[in-house]
Amino acid sequence: MVARRSSVDRRPRLAIFAASRAEAHQVADHYPPMHAESDMTKPNARPTRAEFSSGPCAKRPGWSLEALSGAALGRSHRSGIGKSRLGEVIARSRAILGLPADYRLGIVPGSDTGAFEMAMWSLLGARGVDLLAWESFGAAWVTDAVKQLKLPDVRKLDADYGHLPDLSAVDPARDVVFTWNGTTSGVRVANGDWIATDREGLTLCDATSAVFAMDIPWDRIDVATWSWQKVLGGEAAHGMLVLSPRAVARLESHQPPWPMPKVFRLTKGGKLVDGIFAGETINTPSLLATEDALDGLRWAESVGGLPGLIARSEANLRTIAEWVAESDWAGFLAEVPATRSSTSICLKIVDPWFLALDDGARKSVPKRLAKLLEDEGVAFDINGYRDAPPGLRIWGGATVETADVAALLPWLDWAYAAIKADA
Numbered sequence: 001m002v003a004r005r006s007s008v009d010r011r012p013r014l015a016i017f018a019a020s021r022a023e024a025h026q027v028a029d030h031y032p033p034m035h036a037e038s039d040m041t042k043p044n045a046r047p048t049r050a051e052f053s054s055g056p057c058a059k060r061p062g063w064s065l066e067a068l069s070g071a072a073l074g075r076s077h078r079s080g081i082g083k084s085r086l087g088e089v090i091a092r093s094r095a096i097l098g099l100p101a102d103y104r105l106g107i108v109p110g111s112d113t114g115a116f117e118m119a120m121w122s123l124l125g126a127r128g129v130d131l132l133a134w135e136s137f138g139a140a141w142v143t144d145a146v147k148q149l150k151l152p153d154v155r156k157l158d159a160d161y162g163h164l165p166d167l168s169a170v171d172p173a174r175d176v177v178f179t180w181n182g183t184t185s186g187v188r189v190a191n192g193d194w195i196a197t198d199r200e201g202l203t204l205c206d207a208t209s210a211v212f213a214m215d216i217p218w219d220r221i222d223v224a225t226w227s228w229q230k231v232l233g234g235e236a237a238h239g240m241l242v243l244s245p246r247a248v249a250r251l252e253s254h255q256p257p258w259p260m261p262k263v264f265r266l267t268k269g270g271k272l273v274d275g276i277f278a279g280e281t282i283n284t285p286s287l288l289a290t291e292d293a294l295d296g297l298r299w300a301e302s303v304g305g306l307p308g309l310i311a312r313s314e315a316n317l318r319t320i321a322e323w324v325a326e327s328d329w330a331g332f333l334a335e336v337p338a339t340r341s342s343t344s345i346c347l348k349i350v351d352p353w354f355l356a357l358d359d360g361a362r363k364s365v366p367k368r369l370a371k372l373l374e375d376e377g378v379a380f381d382i383n384g385y386r387d388a389p390p391g392l393r394i395w396g397g398a399t400v401e402t403a404d405v406a407a408l409l410p411w412l413d414w415a416y417a418a419i420k421a422d423a
């Protein structure tokens with residue numbers, strides 16, 4: 001029995017598992033479908049853009065290399081033009097996100113990881129810290145706090161893939177480290193209501209797959225970080241670091257006991273290095289990536305700024321949710337609907353046939369499904385994260401067109417049924 005909404009091409013398996021798209025077409029032409037009208041027919045419509053990777057993510061619609069033709073290439077990042085481009089990234093990001101006027105925003109080395117580790121290394125240790133983790137990126141920050149920084153007073157609040165930890169257990173007297181959207185489990189915090197506005201501790205939030213697609217309540221956030229290659233589809237290179245006035249006060253009053261590498265240094269002589277938050281980067285940035293970040297930000301403005309970006313991402317989630325509701329083989333990895341990510345949309349397989357397979361076979365199903373769709377040219381990079389339960393992960397951030405998500409869904413049914421039929 002194939003899944004209810006699934007459709008499978010009844011041509012020989014050779015066609016279905018052909019090594020390349022071209023080969024698949026050749027074989028397919030040779031063996032016309034036996035039951036063209038059946039639910040096992042290969043879908044006709046293909047997504048216009050097949051990029052559904054969760055990072056680097058799809059470029060904005062209509063992007064081409066031409067968009068970078070104005071880049072200040074070969075110029076110093078400390079020149080007027082270099083500094084103004086970097087400053088423009090900061091200014092446009094601030095405006096789109098509605099950052100409070102007294103919050104700082106800087107461009108730092110090392111993508112999101114660089115930005116977040118810089119914050120952890122610079123700020124933690126002044127008081128106890130609650131470390132929240134519910135998937136692999138959050139777990140990596142826990143490891144760093146415990147094994148690298150060796151912080152003496154930590155509480156680990158964690159949960160398995162698909163769930164959130166008990167957010168009500170977070171102590172506002174302590175610092176808290178968390179990831180707004182768990183990219184590898186597709187579980188996000190529904191809102192920031194669990195964070196006290198009169199907290200004594202600082203909140204350090206890895207917001208890389210949330211920012212520009214989700215509403216972040218800045219009054220509850222002291223540190224936020226992200227990279228350029230996620231929701232706005234920029235080129236990977238640099239990290240963005242937000243600091244609240246209370247985070248700045250901590251930086252200027254707390255001297256960590258460990259050595260601080262130059263790329264992490266946010267203060268000099270006990271004072272914040274203001275230039276970092278005005279486009280004077282710690283070390284040399286890519287002005288090509290900077291131009292691309294600007295292109296993404298201008299596009300974000302053209303689709304209605306933050307509300308427009310959120311609406312685009314939510315429409316992608318809704319489209320998948322409607323399909324999941326009808327599917328008898330796919331379900332959300334995130335158990336609670338309000339915690340379902342609209343960017344890294346993670347699906348598990350709930351079909352009893354699949355659940356009865358052994359671990360190795362279970363892992364291989366989404367892998368083969370992703371490969372099949374990659375060979376068809378309809379979906380790239382949709383296998384779930386390697387440490388997550390076997391499943392699919394479809395990026396639904398703002399640069400992905402809802403029509404492309406809709407066009408992908410019949411292909412998922414087709415590919416799943418093809419693999420099941422081949423088992």
Ligand SMILES: Cc1ncc(COP(=O)(O)O)c(C=O)c1O
Pocket residue numbers: 054055110111112113114137179181182183184206208209227
């Ligand atoms: C939640 C989260 N944190 C950190 C990272 C690492 O980011 P980067 O590769 O930009 O350093 C990622 C990448 O996907 C992520 O999704």
